[in-house]
Amino acid sequence: DTAVSQTPKYLVTQMGNDKSIKCEQNLGHDTMYWYKQDSKKFLKIMFSYNNKELIINETVPNRFSPKSPDKAHLNLHINSLELGDSAVYFCASSDRQANQPQHFGDGTRLSIL
Amino acid sequence: AQSVTQPDIHITVSEGASLELRCNYSYGATPYLFWYVQSPGQGLQLLLKYFSGDTLVQGIKGFEAEFKRSQSSFNLRKPSVHWSDAAEYFCAVGPIDNTDKLIFGTGTRLQVFP
Numbered sequence: 001d002t003a004v005s006q007t008p009k010y011l012v013t014q015m016g017n018d019k020s021i022k023c024e025q026n027l028g029h030d031t032m033y034w035y036k037q038d039s040k041k042f043l044k045i046m047f048s049y050n051n052k053e054l055i056i057n058e059t060v061p062n063r064f065s066p067k068s069p070d071k072a073h074l075n076l077h078i079n080s081l082e083l084g085d086s087a088v089y090f091c092a093s094s095d096r097q098a099n100q101p102q103h104f105g106d107g108t109r110l111s112i113l
Numbered sequence: 114a115q116s117v118t119q120p121d122i123h124i125t126v127s128e129g130a131s132l133e134l135r136c137n138y139s140y141g142a143t144p145y146l147f148w149y150v151q152s153p154g155q156g157l158q159l160l161l162k163y164f165s166g167d168t169l170v171q172g173i174k175g176f177e178a179e180f181k182r183s184q185s186s187f188n189l190r191k192p193s194v195h196w197s198d199a200a201e202y203f204c205a206v207g208p209i210d211n212t213d214k215l216i217f218g219t220g221t222r223l224q225v226f227p
Contacts (some may be wrong), residue, residue: 005154031213041201043157043217056212090156096213101147104156 003027003106006091012111013081020077020106023091029103031055031096034066037088037107047050049074050096079109086112114138117206119218127226128196134176134189134221146187147205147215150179157203163187167212174198199225 004025013019025032033056034046048056049068063079078085088109092102116139126132135215145164147156161172168180176187187204201222207215 014136041151041220043203043220045214048212048214056214092157094213101159101162102213102215104149106154106156 004087004093004103005110006089006105008108009106010109010111012113015081016111017081018077018079019081019110020075021089021091021110023074023076023105025072025093025103026089027093027095027103029093029095029096029100030071031094032068032105033072033092033094034074034076035090035092035104037040039087043090047074047076069096081112083112086110114204115144115209115216116149116217117204117218119202119221120166121218121221122225123222125224125226126194129193132189132194132223134200134223135200136187136189136218138185138204138206139189140185140206143182144206145208146178146180147207148172148176148187148189149203149205150174151201151203151220153200155217160189160202168184194225196225196227199223205218 007022031050033048037043045064052068065077068074088107090107091105094102118137147162148160151157160176161169161170163180201220203220204218205215
């Protein structure tokens with residue numbers, strides 16, 4: 001009965017590869033987010049979707065492409081992975097209309113070799 | 114510009130001792146304020162939030178925080194720390210730029226000695 005679930009939990013791959021991280025929430029929320037947490041634990045938002053519409057798009061390389069097939073899913077595809085992409089990526093969701101706080105997944109630790 | 118500062122990178126306390134984690138913010142109006150906790154290998158769990166009203170907010174796991182507008186602070190407190198409280202604690206402020214974007218502080222790592 002996990003509220004926000006991400007897969008995979010760990011992702012180890014080589015530079016130049018393309019990879020995807022999936023996120024699903026079963027809370028009935030209308031808004032989902034992707035955050036990046038670097039090695040110093042600094043957490044920064046990357047994207048946000050509300051009802052499948054992109055509403056926040058921070059200064060992120062266009063190698064990163066979010067896709068929201070429906071309100072309950074927000075996937076993150078990364079092309080041509082670079083060493084600097086190594087981080088923990090967190091998915092989150094919230095009920096924007098109800099002004100509720102964000103609920104986070106357990107994160108995906110991405111390591112680039 | 115909006116920002117959040119957590120002055121203490123690392124705090125160590127003995128089990129049973131009281132705890133206060135500091136959070137200062139810069140924001141043009143009355144902010145929404147949050148404290149999240151991150152245990153090793155886990156995501157962020159919401160401890161408590163302040164939107165409006167009573168400036169003393171109660172959260173889960175025995176935590177509370179007080180919003181002090183005059184000091185631009187939202188410090189997190191717990192009267193008696195348990196070993197299971199050892200984790201990373203993040204303060205956050207929002208909304209930003211009329212979106213529900215949050216700005217997070219750099220975190221405070223809490224270590225608890227038996």
